[in-house]
Amino acid sequence: MVRIAPFEIEQWMDKYETTPGVLNIAETCAASVSIDDLVGLCEDKDAPGPLTLSKPMTYGAIRGSQTLRERIASLFDRVSPSHLSADDVIVTQGAIAANFLLFYTLIGPGDHVICVYPTYQQLYAVPESLGAEVSLWKLKQEQGYVADVGELEKLAKPNTKMIVINTPNNPTGSCIPRPVLEAIVAFAKGRGIIILSDEVYSPLYHSLPHGKEAPPSILAFGYEKTVATGSMSKAFALAGIRVGWLASRDKSIIEAVAAARDYTTISVSQLDDQVAAYALSNNVLPALLRRNMELARTNLALLSGFVTKYSSVCFWEKPVAGTTALIQFRNKGRPVEDPDFILDVLSKTKVFFMPASPCFGLGNDFKGYVRLGYVCHTDVLKTGLAQLGQYLEQHLL
Template identity: 75%
Template sequence: MVKVEPFEVEQWMDRLETTPGVLNIAETCAASVSVDDLVRLCEDQDAPGPLSLSGKLTYGAIRGSETLRQRVASLFERASDAEPLPAENIIITQGAIAANFLTFYTLVGPGDHVICVYPTYQQLYSVPESLGAEVSLWKLKEEHGYVPDVSELEALAKDNTKMIVINNPNNPMGSTIPKAVLEKIVAFAKQRGIIILSDEVYSPLYHSLPAGQTAPPSVLALGYEKAVATGSMSKAFALAGIRTGWIASRDKSIIEAVAAARDYTTISVSQLDDQVASYALSEPVLRPLLGRNTALAQTNLALLSAFVEKHASVCSWVRPTAGTTVLLQFKKDGVVPVDDSSFVLDVLSKTKVLFMPASPCFGRGRDFEGFVRLGYVCETEVLVEALERLGRYLEEHLEASEGS
């Protein structure tokens, strides 16, 4: 029997996000849009609408429609001098979570060794473990801005290392792996024939990079055949409700192996979801949609930055550069890290503000004591109200002894 570890962040979300009256700043998607919103965003009002209601609802194109796969392929051309990715090198899946699972299910098993960045979405290390692989955690460090230190790979790698797993932008840190670091990871893997899986579900939401730093390309743009990229419409594109993601690789044998494994699971995605995703990635919609989400991220990050500065005596962070998530650490009187699980539940009980505890959801042992994950690219008015309530809580419960 396969041993499956509890998926902590999803279980915490499932239990708490339906709390009546909750102000949810635990959500990791850019504030969701409707189909009507997409139509309003479209810069070509003569363009065909997102849905054709006359087509028969068969299984549809098993690997995803040609239109959608071509439009996903075009996403990989950003900051790339590589040959365009053919549409046949993409498989459409039920979200990035299915894309990641299928990739592991197809490529990893007992006797294999996997290196995975940490912290990251628990799926990326718990699933290969459940499949019998040994997993080594490649720990990201604050002093490096939570960017992987490639010099550590030599000590982590083994003769049976099958895969290196990265997440760019990172969840929960909101950090970015720059192109130069990606190139070093690719060079290391290429020399040893190791597969790279890059979870790029928050790409291309690189909204707050330092001056002079450009958004990194996908790992698929760096000339290594044995690289796999996954992504979805959920995070940067604000369309989690259509449950549409993808697996992409320049190695056709990997794509064919994944397709064969997928025959035993979901077969195909919904034709309706495929159509909405295709519309969202069409030229007249994609630019304004990403513009809306980038502006929202920048506006809200400025608000969160002001909050952290105001409460710096009890709250600290490494400012994110991309994505929608960040870890904040809270300390009682600025000294003792809070018990983050109890802290989250107490804040929710007293203020109706919801975020996630990092220790159970993203840590092993005591790695992230006192840290919580916020999703700050929600509707701005939700973030404003949530931070006001959280600020009052901090003043009463964590900062209360100051000056006493």
């Protein structure tokens, strides 16, 4: 029997994000858009809308429509020396399904997996539940939460089958620079290890240091045994359509995942497929990404000002990408008990964000840290930070 640990972050979200009157700055998606918003962003006002209502609602294309898979593949063209084809893409119910299917297909007892940490719990808990041994590749704040490739030699074993990375990273908002990605690929290629890169927050590289270019996808380095997953939820502000993908140039991986998928969801909703394809069209995508990048930059400046104002009790490594920040709060020099802190803030102010120690940490890791999602609507963030500031002044300062 498969035994899987409780998915802490999802349980916290399910329990508290619907609190009446909540100011939700825990959400990790760029502020969600409506179908009407998408139509308003379309640069060709005479273009067809997102839905063909006369289309019969069959299962549709099992791996995703040709149009959608082509448009997902084109997302990788900006950073790849060779074109990705629609046949290299499988459409799934969110990136969470893409990740799960890959693990379910490829990982089992006797395998060893290396996974960056902290990251989304799924990425190490699911391989472990399938019987694999998992080693955590710990990211350090003093190194900007960038993986140290030198540690791979110590972590790797003869049975290491997969290295799992997450860039931009949830919860830290860091990203892996191109030279580090190149080194990871070289290490894996020399040993025949598969690399899974969860790129669900790409391409929100909104605050890189001056002169630094956005790093490419893991698929850009010419190593066939690489897999990238992503979705419409985070960077594209469309979590409600539940569309994600898995992409790889390794045909054997694509076919194995497709075969396993036959036992689960068969296909995604045709309506969702159409909306995703519309959002990724040349008429809509540029404006949608501009909107989300501007929102991220505006809101990160607000959050940075908040951390500076309350620097006696707030400590962080400022994010450079994605939608999340990892912040530690201290009371009289000691880390707060973050689950209690979160619940007390929620009860007194209606402001909600996530405790990091139960949701991203093992043991005492990340005590006092919280994950805050800052690419919500700006007025929500402003109000939430104002309320949180008043709480800090009354209880921690």
